[in-house]
Amino acid sequence: MKQFVKRFVKRWLPAACGRLVRLFAKSDEGSGTVSGIALITVAAVMLGVVAAAGNLLICLHRAQYVADLAAVAAATALREGSATPCEAASRTTHGNDGELQSCAILGEDVQVTVGVGTKVPFASQVSKSSRAGPVACE
Template sequence: MRGKKGTTSVKHDVKQYVRRVSHVLKGADEGAGTISGVALIAIVAAMLGAVAMAGNLLLCVHRAQNTADLASVAAAQSLRDGAADPCAAASRTTSGNGTRLESCAIEGEDAVVAVQAATQVPFAPWVVRQSRAGPIACD
């Protein structure tokens, strides 16, 4: 059976242990503000990068679609005017707009054109859009 001396010793040991743990914990948060600040800056930078990539992708998609529309109209007009190679007009239109003609096909009186536009997004270096143009019968 323990006496008063044994009980006091256990209480004393527990108090010392609690003091050591609290001392370690008090000093453990030094520099936590710096790490939190760096993490916050990294998160904001990643979000800004994602927004910039999405914006660039959106602009390139619209540029490709607009150029495809113009190129298909140019090819359809050349076909209507009797040109031997209506796709040459589509090629000139795409190169003048900073895009690349991926495909050009004549289907009856319609011109079907696909255009590639380069992006600055690493995982989507090209966007492709297609357009069709041709005469519509007027009633």
């Protein structure tokens, strides 16, 4: 029995495996191309998602920055006695490529909401709010 196993392992197993490998190798011609195309497609989609997320993140930070600037400009104009502090906020917002969506005077404080355009198709604009005014010294 041992000799049969040795002979089988030495002669027949490699021959049988070789036939199986050749059989399956013939049926796999061109499958690498399909896998390559799928891999490139997945990589391109992931790159697009990362680029869109990066653009949204940058625009969110820019919207907050512009909202802070507009709120401080409006609060300064209100403190200096201007009758139209929201005009100062609007000028500041438009000067920084934003859009003033709302401006409210709350006592000595000013609250503004600013929108900034993005280059992402499903989110054409992002908005942020900011509030500014004098702080009492104690």
